[in-house]
Amino acid sequence: MSEELIENIRNFSIVAHIDHGKSTLADRLIQATGTLTDREMVEQVLDSMDIERERGITIKAQTVRLNYRAQDGKDYVLNLMDTPGHVDFAYEVSRSLAACEGSLLVVDASQGVEAQTLANVYHAIDANHELVPVLNKIDLPAAEPDRIKQQIEDVIGIDASEAVPISAKTGLNIDLVLEAIVTRLPAPKGDRNAPLKALLVDSWYDAYLGVVVLVRIFDGTLKKGQRVKMIGTNAQYEVDRLGVFRPKMQAIAELGPGEIGFITAAIKEVADTRVGDTITDDRKNTNIVPLPGFKPAQPVVFCGLFPMDAAQFEDLRAAMGRLRLNDASFSFEMESSAALGFGFRCGFLGLLHLEIIQERLEREFNLDLIATAPSVIYKINMTDGSHIELHNPVDMPDVVKITSIEEPWIRATILTPDDYLGSILKLCQDRRGVQVDLNYVGKRAMVQYDLPLNEVVFDFYDRLKSVSKGYASFDYHLTDYKEGDLVKMQILVNAEPVDALSMLVHRDRAESRGRAMCEKLKDLIPQHMFVIPIQAAIGAKIIARETIRALRKDVTAKCYGGDISRKRKLLEKQKEGKKKMRQFGSVDIPQEAFIAALKVDG
Numbered sequence: 001m002s003e004e005l006i007e008n009i010r011n012f013s014i015v016a017h018i019d020h021g022k023s024t025l026a027d028r029l030i031q032a033t034g035t036l037t038d039r040e041m042v043e044q045v046l047d048s049m050d051i052e053r054e055r056g057i058t059i060k061a062q063t064v065r066l067n068y069r070a071q072d073g074k075d076y077v078l079n080l081m082d083t084p085g086h087v088d089f090a091y092e093v094s095r096s097l098a099a100c101e102g103s104l105l106v107v108d109a110s111q112g113v114e115a116q117t118l119a120n121v122y123h124a125i126d127a128n129h130e131l132v133p134v135l136n137k138i139d140l141p142a143a144e145p146d147r148i149k150q151q152i153e154d155v156i157g158i159d160a161s162e163a164v165p166i167s168a169k170t171g172l173n174i175d176l177v178l179e180a181i182v183t184r185l186p187a188p189k190g191d192r193n194a195p196l197k198a199l200l201v202d203s204w205y206d207a208y209l210g211v212v213v214l215v216r217i218f219d220g221t222l223k224k225g226q227r228v229k230m231i232g233t234n235a236q237y238e239v240d241r242l243g244v245f246r247p248k249m250q251a252i253a254e255l256g257p258g259e260i261g262f263i264t265a266a267i268k269e270v271a272d273t274r275v276g277d278t279i280t281d282d283r284k285n286t287n288i289v290p291l292p293g294f295k296p297a298q299p300v301v302f303c304g305l306f307p308m309d310a311a312q313f314e315d316l317r318a319a320m321g322r323l324r325l326n327d328a329s330f331s332f333e334m335e336s337s338a339a340l341g342f343g344f345r346c347g348f349l350g351l352l353h354l355e356i357i358q359e360r361l362e363r364e365f366n367l368d369l370i371a372t373a374p375s376v377i378y379k380i381n382m383t384d385g386s387h388i389e390l391h392n393p394v395d396m397p398d399v400v401k402i403t404s405i406e407e408p409w410i411r412a413t414i415l416t417p418d419d420y421l422g423s424i425l426k427l428c429q430d431r432r433g434v435q436v437d438l439n440y441v442g443k444r445a446m447v448q449y450d451l452p453l454n455e456v457v458f459d460f461y462d463r464l465k466s467v468s469k470g471y472a473s474f475d476y477h478l479t480d481y482k483e484g485d486l487v488k489m490q491i492l493v494n495a496e497p498v499d500a501l502s503m504l505v506h507r508d509r510a511e512s513r514g515r516a517m518c519e520k521l522k523d524l525i526p527q528h529m530f531v532i533p534i535q536a537a538i539g540a541k542i543i544a545r546e547t548i549r550a551l552r553k554d555v556t557a558k559c560y561g562g563d564i565s566r567k568r569k570l571l572e573k574q575k576e577g578k579k580k581m582r583q584f585g586s587v588d589i590p591q592e593a594f595i596a597a598l599k600v601d602g
């Protein structure tokens, strides 16, 4: 379909809070336009990775081209860009939005506006999008479409009088959504005779095709064999393949202005394609103004990942390299730890990103890993006037050489039913939060807090969900660095520091966190033949202590010494158990202890 009429193209995203039904709606649109037959339709086709499907979250933004004959009798091309809903992946939302002119704003009619509804809709408004509000899940008895319509107007301040009430689950009113896309969202603009100007929206590595680049054409045309240049990197390539997603890849002769599609070329690494870059013709005199790029995704949380079995180090390196091919926001470099041996210091966009990468490494590459305490980036001002960015508490310089330590702060927006407000305020307060604002959105309270990121990376989100029985929603963005009275706390097991458990904490919180960690470790570390002290310390000062009593019983004692095979079985079993432990000096610490100790609420 070359020479696509630009006025018959609609490029749109779906913005919503997590679980409000974006992916389900995308599936229905694909089905309703006959892009896939029912038999081809796997539920949530846009969520392609297994983990995404299992956890029901969308990680990578995906795109699909739909053909739709509207009630006006004209044939339209609809390009749908799916976007992730979780806060960790907010940067992917803004890059998808930059490729489109409009958005469907999906709000669960039984839940109403949530923290990420707000965050995402503001991204869309920033991107100058036309919005079509869609009230989903009206099949649920608890749905209150009229009240939610009013809420959208009151809270977001947009006209919701023509919001489309739908059920993405049953397919009710999907036809109205398609008509709204065509009639209420604008067509793209562009000049097919101008020099090529395209936005590099995304890129990833495909085992068969190599690097695949997702592009949105603004001006000009793109054809197979054409020579193109990336303005930012100045790299030049000849286009090998050109196509669109339906949602499978389909070759196409040409992409014109307003269209979204993919190209491949002899590009070696995803890193050669800078997301947000402008692609143009490889002609000398095209002085085109590059499109505004995107803010690069900066890792904000760091942790060490070590193989349980030192022999898996090379496998881990290879696996991380593979994951990084498709995820430029994941970074890693080699690190060695006294207790854990060789591993990698890794950077992530947030805790969910960390969990997903760890899970993929373990599941897809069959690796057993130990993750160390997640840490944020601290700025350390030294007495000699220099500054250090600290990614790993282990590298903290001697305190006498430090003038001050600064830590990153965030502004968090939390929406919650009134009943849980008290517990949530207490949680924020306990995490050194400073309340900025509190008001009501219908029956829900909306609070804004400034919080130190290091108090959020541990388990803030889990705690928030548990104190609000899952009803509170949360979104945040980094604001600035502020000086804090931070100290390095070490955990000593049998008098030896376990570097993987070191962390920077606020002085006022050190004792309670240290105590909680010691208590937790006491429960998690099995008894040994000797007494094991577990201590938390700041420098030489011990601030908390627990003791694991010595084990007296011999596991094989009850076998009367006679039954060799039974004895061997028991010993084998014990050995199996040992495999999952890590030895520190003479003490075995089970893998769960690392994660669990970090999740304590001290």
Ligand SMILES: Nc1nc2c(ncn2[C@@H]2O[C@H](COP(=O)(O)OP(=O)(O)OP(=O)(O)O)[C@@H](O)[C@H]2O)c(=O)[nH]1
Pocket (backbone or CB within 6 Å): 016, 017, 018, 019, 020, 021, 022, 023, 024, 025, 056, 057, 058, 084, 085, 086, 136, 137, 138, 139, 140, 166, 167, 168, 169, 170
């Ligand atoms: N009853 C009902 N359930 C729905 C409807 N639409 C979606 N759901 C359910 O709501 C849950 C979340 O839907 P998803 O489509 O995965 O939500 P999402 O917004 O794409 O979530 P992320 O991809 O994680 O951001 C799923 O269990 C869906 O089956 C609906 O119209 N009615």
